[in-house]
Structure formats: C-alpha cells, structure tokens
Amino acid sequence: MEGHIMEDLPQIPGMKRRAWRYALRIAAIYFGVSALWVVTSDNVITDIVDQIPHLSAIQTYKGLIFVLVTSLLIYVLVHRYLARQEVVVEQLHASEARYRHLYDDNPVPMWVYDIETLRFLAVNEAAIDQYGYSREEFMAMTILDIRPPEDWERLQKNIAAVTSGLDRAGIWKHLKKDGSLIHVEIASHTITFDERRAELVLAHDITERQRAEAELLRTQETLKLALAAAGIGTWEVDLTTQEHNLTWSEGYGRLYGLTPEELPRNGSQFFERVHPDDHDIIRQRIEHSIREDLRYECEFRIFLPNGDIHWHLALGRALRDQNGKAVRFLGVGRDITGRKRMEERMQVQLKQMESLHEIEVSIASTLDVTLTLNILAQAVVRHLGVSAADILLLKLAGNTLDFACGQGFLTDSLKSWRVKLGEGYAGRVALERQRLYVPNLTEAGEDFMRARLLSGEGFTAYVGVPLIAKGQLKGVLEVFHRDPLTPDDGWFRFLETAGRQAAVAIDNSQIFEQLQRTNADLSLAYEATIEGWSRAMDMRDKETEGHTQRVTELSLRLGRAMRMSEDQLVHLRRGALLHDMGKLGVPDQVLLKPDKLTDDEWAIMRQHPQIAFDMLSAIEYLRPALDVPYCHHEKWDGTGYPRGLKGTQIPIAARIFSVVDVWDALRSDRPYRPAWSEERTMEYIQSLSGKDFDPKVVDEFMKCIVG
Structure with missing residues (x-):
C-alpha cells in the first residue's frame, strides 16, 4: 500500500534459523567423533590388554585423551561459529546504520504503521517537520488521523487490498496538525516490524506541484480562450521529416471553416491552399528565418473551402537541437482580412482625399471654373470607378x-443638352435638391429623357447629386456606369463631397465674375470722375485747354519706353490727368492773370502741388497717383518745390511727367508768347538735363520725340 522498497534489510528470523542449524551441526560432529572414539578405542585397548597388565590406568588415559580431543574440536567449531557471527553482526550493524540513515535522514516523510490497528509504529524526522506532530503524538495516532473523513472509506478499502511487496497508492489528501490540507503522492512496501505485519510508507508532498500544474492548466486554458477570442491559431512544422509534417490547433479550423481532417498535414497540402502569387515569399521568409535565426513574419492569401480569398498573418521561429540544427518550426497565425480590407479602404480614402485636395488647390489657384470642373469630373470617374461623369450648370434666366x-x-452628343428644372432625372435632382440613384436605366422608360441621346453609350446605372453652395442651387453632378453599380456609404460620401466642391468652385467663379463686373463698373466710375475733374480744369483755364489730355498720352508713351509696369502706368495716367488739380485752390485773379505774376502771386501759385496733395490724399485709390500732382515741380538739382527733392528722391512718375509738361507748355501758345518750335524746345530741354530733369528721362524722351 503506502511505503518505500526495503528488500535489502537483514531479516532476524533467518539469523535465528542459521544459529540452530550451526548448533545441530556441532552436536552431530561431537556425537560422530565420540562414537568413533568409543568404538575404535575399545577395540585397540582390547588388543593391548592382553599384553599390558595395567588396564585401568589405560582406560583413564583413554578418557583423558578423549576429553582433550573433543574439547579441542568443540573449541575450534565454536570459535569458527563466533568468528562468523561477529562478521554477520558487523554487517548487520552497518546495514542497520545505512537503512537507519535512509529512513531517519530521508528528506521525504516516511513512517511505518500496523496494518491491523493502523497505528503509527515509527516516523522519521521529515514527517515530524512536515506534519507538525511530535514523535510521541504520532505514536498515539492512527493513519486515519492524518486523513480527511471523506477519504477514510477509500483508505480502508485500499488497506484491505494490500498484498506483500511494493504498492503505489497514488495521490491522497493529508491533514497537518495546523489543519491545513496537503496533497501527497504515496508509495509503500509491506514489511515485518517488531514481528508485526506493517507497511513502510513514503509520502511526497506534491501540493506545490499540483498548484503549479493547475496554474499551468489555467494559463493554458486562458491562452486558448485569448487565442480564440483574438482569432489566433497555433501551428508547428516538423523539419526532420521529408514532408514537413504540420500540426494545427483547433483555432485554425474555426478560423477558416475547416474540420480537423481538412487541415493541411504537410507542406504540399498547405501550399495547395495558398495563393500561387504568395508561394515564393513564404518560402523565402521561412528560409531567411531559419538561416539567420530570426523571427518569421509573413502576410499571404489563402483559399477558403467556399472559394473566398482571405489574408493571413503568420509569425514563428525555429527550434534547434543541441547541435544548432533547426528541427521544428513553431508559430501562430490569424486572419487579417478585415485589417487588409480596412487598409484598402483607407488607401482608397487617402487617394480620394488627395484628389479632393487637388480640387481644392485648383479652386484656390485658378478662377477658370471650366478647368476646375473638368479636374473634378476626372477625379470622380477615377476614384469612384464609374464610366462617365458630367456637370450641369443652372441658368437662372x-x-x-x-x-x-x-x-x-x-x-x-451631351454638349448641347439642356433640361428644365423638374424634367428628367437631372431636373428632379435639381428641383428636389436630393440625391437620386437609379441602378437600372434599362427599366427607367420615359423618366430618362436622354435615353436616345445616350443610346450608344450603353449605360446601366445612374447617380445624380445637387450642387448647393450657401443654400443656393448651382447645378447637378451626374455619374454613369456601363455595368451594375453597388455603391456603399463611403462611395456616396466622396460623390457628395465632390459635389460640394463643385458647387463652391461654381459659386466662387460666379462671385468673381460679379466682382469683376463690379470692379469694372467702379473703375469706369473712377476714371470718369478723374476725367471729369481734368475737363473742369481745362474749362477753367481756356489757355491750357487740351493740355491735360496731351501730356497724359505722351507721359504714357514715355513710361512704356522706360519699362514701367501696367500698375505704374495706371497710376501715371491718373496722376497726369490730375497734375494741376491743386490749381482749383488758386484764385482766378492769379491763375488767369494775363500779365507776369508778382512774387506774392508766384508764392500763391507754387502752393498748388500741396493743395493737390491735401485734396487727393484722403482718397484711397488715388494715393499711388499723387506722385505726379505733388512732385512734378521738383527739380533734379533740388531747386524745385514744394519740398526741394533732389535726384532719385523724386518719384519716377514725377520725373517723367515734368519733362513732358515743359515740352507741351513750350509747344503751346500763351497770351504772353507764341508756341516754340520743336527744335528750340528740344534744345531747351536738353540744356536743362541734369539740372531740372533726370538725364536718363531726357535721353529716353528725345528718342520718343524723334521716333
């Protein structure tokens, strides 16, 4: 039942039997020698008596010799027996010490109990330490006392079945003195102890081992559940077999709808389920992983029993033997089809976003609405995978x-198409301002007004979305497809976003056109106002009538020759028209005086540039044109007015105009003198080059005049 094997222990009954046999042997030898002596000695004496008269003396000597011989014989036999017994006792003591050490000093709890009474007969130190009872307490107990009551019946049945020899009684629960329960693995051997039939027991405490095994089992079950919840299966490849035998976990079958019998059992069967385009990458990754002793990672496609293709992720690593040779390949795998499809959708969405960004850039960078709408229509066709797309614009008229x-x-054929609101699919989309999806145009009948117009296109499906910006309808975006169309929410979102961008582009274009018209009207009003002021000046001073128009035209010619920009030329023109605007503040008696002006009158006349600046500087759009009215009387050498500017301090527009102004004044009749000739005027202007005028402007002016 319970215990440890003790086959080598000396047995006391055997020693007793050997002692009796040896005693019988001595008695037999003594009896034999005595009998032989009696028989032979008497015969010898009888033969001698006839010759020797002293027979009694001889008999005495014979007895003494017999005693002496038998004493020597007994001594030798007993001595030999005692010598042999001494050896046996020494062996017995050595054996006893050895087995006492094995018993008492054994780190595993051991005890001996009486099979009849179940009482403890002996316990070792390990049992005392393990169970917490003293030796005296153990000796007063039975083996039932260290068992929970629910195990008593099983224990008694087990004891009843005990036979001689070794018995492995399995795993039992034992109670310690402190009441705690431990699990022990029992082995026992039947022995005779103090002439009692007893059992020697060896009890291994396996509580921690069982706890560890339970924890390991729990961990394994948790891992199984986690793998199942995560959709992960495990696999193993035996690299020592030619076929590379495969082993799969149950999870793989659930992943791909395969029974355990349908799972591939070797490399050939495995590759039958793998997409042909992925065979090489799998082999390359495995070979690289084994060769470099690195982690294996590979994404590939597999065929499901129903023909569907799923993406699979496999991770693994090789296990090696003591010689470093790869013998097994272990790993995990899971279905990543959802992730792959998400990545594909994200790529599609990213491309759509990039396309929408291109459209936004186009809207922001160009005012050509036709170009922007063409880019948008191309993006719709490309990213939605449709056959064609068009944009219809609303004409309010x-x-x-x-x-x-x-x-x-x-x-x-569509380029000349026009439809009224509410008519056909496009008219309905515009009027109702709602998306319209027609999956089958062949069943549309008369609702599809352009059926004959598009008869050669072969369109099957139609989708239209209204173009609305700031609550106002701008048009309709339509898409057509020659095959059945199954759009999802993302598809519709892109189409509607593109529609909103188209509406914004159209709205921006319309706003810009309106602004252009408004700016043109405002610019015309500005120019008309300036020209009106200029004519008013000419009408006030009849002597200079036509002067303003002439100097303006000539100034623009000279400005272009000197490579002024268009914006600069606009401001030069306005400044030329308004160059004498400050004379509105000069009294008529000074401005229109036919005689030579006095010094005081000249002082008043020279205020007109400042007057012009004060009058016009408050007008925003005329500020860039003030260089001419304010500075055209400044001179190159700094002797001019009103500020005495010198050289390049004088704005270029004023330097150009001052030459032209003097030219036209000298070439015109005045009340106090006739007009000068062209040659005389040219000589005069050239004489003032570097004094009154910018030499470069004078040189360019002469080229213009001569030209």
Missing part, C-alpha cells in the same frame, strides 16, 4: 440646366 463639362463619354 431660363431655369434650365446646361451641360458644362464631362468625362468618359464616347460621343459629344
């Missing part, structure tokens, strides 16, 4: 939708 642009059509 006739409440019609007119074709603006299109992509993907085989003919140009």
Whole structure:
C-alpha cells in the first residue's frame, strides 16, 4: 500500500534459523567423533590388554585423551561459529546504520504503521517537520488521523487490498496538525516490524506541484480562450521529416471553416491552399528565418473551402537541437482580412482625399471654373470607378440646366443638352435638391429623357447629386456606369463631397465674375470722375485747354519706353490727368492773370502741388497717383518745390511727367508768347538735363520725340 522498497534489510528470523542449524551441526560432529572414539578405542585397548597388565590406568588415559580431543574440536567449531557471527553482526550493524540513515535522514516523510490497528509504529524526522506532530503524538495516532473523513472509506478499502511487496497508492489528501490540507503522492512496501505485519510508507508532498500544474492548466486554458477570442491559431512544422509534417490547433479550423481532417498535414497540402502569387515569399521568409535565426513574419492569401480569398498573418521561429540544427518550426497565425480590407479602404480614402485636395488647390489657384470642373469630373470617374461623369450648370434666366463639362463619354452628343428644372432625372435632382440613384436605366422608360441621346453609350446605372453652395442651387453632378453599380456609404460620401466642391468652385467663379463686373463698373466710375475733374480744369483755364489730355498720352508713351509696369502706368495716367488739380485752390485773379505774376502771386501759385496733395490724399485709390500732382515741380538739382527733392528722391512718375509738361507748355501758345518750335524746345530741354530733369528721362524722351 503506502511505503518505500526495503528488500535489502537483514531479516532476524533467518539469523535465528542459521544459529540452530550451526548448533545441530556441532552436536552431530561431537556425537560422530565420540562414537568413533568409543568404538575404535575399545577395540585397540582390547588388543593391548592382553599384553599390558595395567588396564585401568589405560582406560583413564583413554578418557583423558578423549576429553582433550573433543574439547579441542568443540573449541575450534565454536570459535569458527563466533568468528562468523561477529562478521554477520558487523554487517548487520552497518546495514542497520545505512537503512537507519535512509529512513531517519530521508528528506521525504516516511513512517511505518500496523496494518491491523493502523497505528503509527515509527516516523522519521521529515514527517515530524512536515506534519507538525511530535514523535510521541504520532505514536498515539492512527493513519486515519492524518486523513480527511471523506477519504477514510477509500483508505480502508485500499488497506484491505494490500498484498506483500511494493504498492503505489497514488495521490491522497493529508491533514497537518495546523489543519491545513496537503496533497501527497504515496508509495509503500509491506514489511515485518517488531514481528508485526506493517507497511513502510513514503509520502511526497506534491501540493506545490499540483498548484503549479493547475496554474499551468489555467494559463493554458486562458491562452486558448485569448487565442480564440483574438482569432489566433497555433501551428508547428516538423523539419526532420521529408514532408514537413504540420500540426494545427483547433483555432485554425474555426478560423477558416475547416474540420480537423481538412487541415493541411504537410507542406504540399498547405501550399495547395495558398495563393500561387504568395508561394515564393513564404518560402523565402521561412528560409531567411531559419538561416539567420530570426523571427518569421509573413502576410499571404489563402483559399477558403467556399472559394473566398482571405489574408493571413503568420509569425514563428525555429527550434534547434543541441547541435544548432533547426528541427521544428513553431508559430501562430490569424486572419487579417478585415485589417487588409480596412487598409484598402483607407488607401482608397487617402487617394480620394488627395484628389479632393487637388480640387481644392485648383479652386484656390485658378478662377477658370471650366478647368476646375473638368479636374473634378476626372477625379470622380477615377476614384469612384464609374464610366462617365458630367456637370450641369443652372441658368437662372431660363431655369434650365446646361451641360458644362464631362468625362468618359464616347460621343459629344451631351454638349448641347439642356433640361428644365423638374424634367428628367437631372431636373428632379435639381428641383428636389436630393440625391437620386437609379441602378437600372434599362427599366427607367420615359423618366430618362436622354435615353436616345445616350443610346450608344450603353449605360446601366445612374447617380445624380445637387450642387448647393450657401443654400443656393448651382447645378447637378451626374455619374454613369456601363455595368451594375453597388455603391456603399463611403462611395456616396466622396460623390457628395465632390459635389460640394463643385458647387463652391461654381459659386466662387460666379462671385468673381460679379466682382469683376463690379470692379469694372467702379473703375469706369473712377476714371470718369478723374476725367471729369481734368475737363473742369481745362474749362477753367481756356489757355491750357487740351493740355491735360496731351501730356497724359505722351507721359504714357514715355513710361512704356522706360519699362514701367501696367500698375505704374495706371497710376501715371491718373496722376497726369490730375497734375494741376491743386490749381482749383488758386484764385482766378492769379491763375488767369494775363500779365507776369508778382512774387506774392508766384508764392500763391507754387502752393498748388500741396493743395493737390491735401485734396487727393484722403482718397484711397488715388494715393499711388499723387506722385505726379505733388512732385512734378521738383527739380533734379533740388531747386524745385514744394519740398526741394533732389535726384532719385523724386518719384519716377514725377520725373517723367515734368519733362513732358515743359515740352507741351513750350509747344503751346500763351497770351504772353507764341508756341516754340520743336527744335528750340528740344534744345531747351536738353540744356536743362541734369539740372531740372533726370538725364536718363531726357535721353529716353528725345528718342520718343524723334521716333
């Protein structure tokens, strides 16, 4: 039942039997020698008596010799026996010491109990330490006392079945003195102890081992659940077999709808389920992992029993033997089809976002709405995978939708198309301001007004979305497809976003056109005002009538010759028209005096540049044109007025105009003198080059005049 094997212990009954046999042997030898002596000695004496008269003396000597011989014989036999017994006792003591050490000093709890009474007969130190009872307490107990009551019946049945020899009684629960429960693995051997039938027991405490095994089992179950919840399976490849035998966990079958029998069992069967395009990458990754002793990681496609293709991720590593040779390949795998599809959708969305960004850039960088709408139509066709797309613009004058642009059509028949609001699919989309999806145009009948117009296109599906910006309808975006169309929410979102961008582009274009018209009207009003002021000046001073128009035209010629920009020329023109605007503040008696002006009158006259600046500087759009009215009387050498500017301090527009102004004044009749000739005037202007005028302006002016 319970215990440890003790086959080598000396047995006391055997020693007793050997002692009796040896005693019988001595008695037999003594009896034999005595009998032989009696028989032979008497015969010898009888033969001698006839010759020797002293028979009694001889008999005495014979007895003494017999005693002496038998004493020597007994001594030798007993001595030999005692010598042998001494050896046996020494062996017994050595054996006893050895087995006492094995018993008492054994780190595993051991005890001996009486099979009849179940009482403890002996316990070792390990049992005392393990169970917490003293030796005296153990000796007063039975083995039932260290068992929980629910095990008593099983224990008694087990004891009843005990036979001689070794018995492995399995795993039992034992109670310690402190009441705690431990699990022990029992082995026992039947022995005779103090002439009692007893059992020697060896009890291994396996409580921690069982706890560790339970924890390991729990961890394994948790791992299984985690792997199942995560959709992960495990696999193993035996690299020592030619076929590379495969082993799979149950998770793989659940992943791909395969029974355990259908799972591949070797490399050939495995590659039958792998997409042909992925065979090489799998082999390359495995070979690289084994060769470099690195982690294996590979994404590949597999065929499911129903023909579907799923993406699979495998991770693994090789296990090696003591010689470093790879013998097994272990790993895990899971289905990543969802992730792959998400990545594909994200790529599509990213491309859509990039396309929408391109459209935004186009909207922001160009005012050509036709170009922007063509880019948008191309993006819709490309990213939505449709056959064609067009954009119809709303014309408020006739409440019609007119074709603006299109992509993907085989003919140009739509370019002249026009439809009223509420008519056909496009008219309904515009009027109802709602998306319209027609999956089958062949069943549309008369609702599809352009059926004959598009008969050669072969369109099957139609989708239209209204173009609305700031709450106002701008048109309709339409897409057509020659095959059945199954759009999802993301597809519709892109189309509607593109529609909003188209509406914004159209709205921006319309706003810009309106601004252009408004700016043009405002510019015309500005120019008309300036020209009105200029004519008013000419009408006030009849002597200078036509002067303003002439100097303006000549100043623009000279400005272009000196490579002034268009903006600079605009401001030069306005400044030339308003160059004498300050004379409105000069009294008529000074401005229109036919005689030579006095010094005081000249002082008043020289105030007109400052007067012009004060009058016009408050007008925002005229500020860039003030260089001419304010500075055209400044001189190159710094002797001019009103500020005495010198050289390049004088604005270029004023330097140009001052030459032209003097030229026109000298070439015109005045009350106090006739007009000068062209030659005389040219000589005069050249004489003032570097004094009154910028030499470069004078040189360019002469080229213009001569030209």
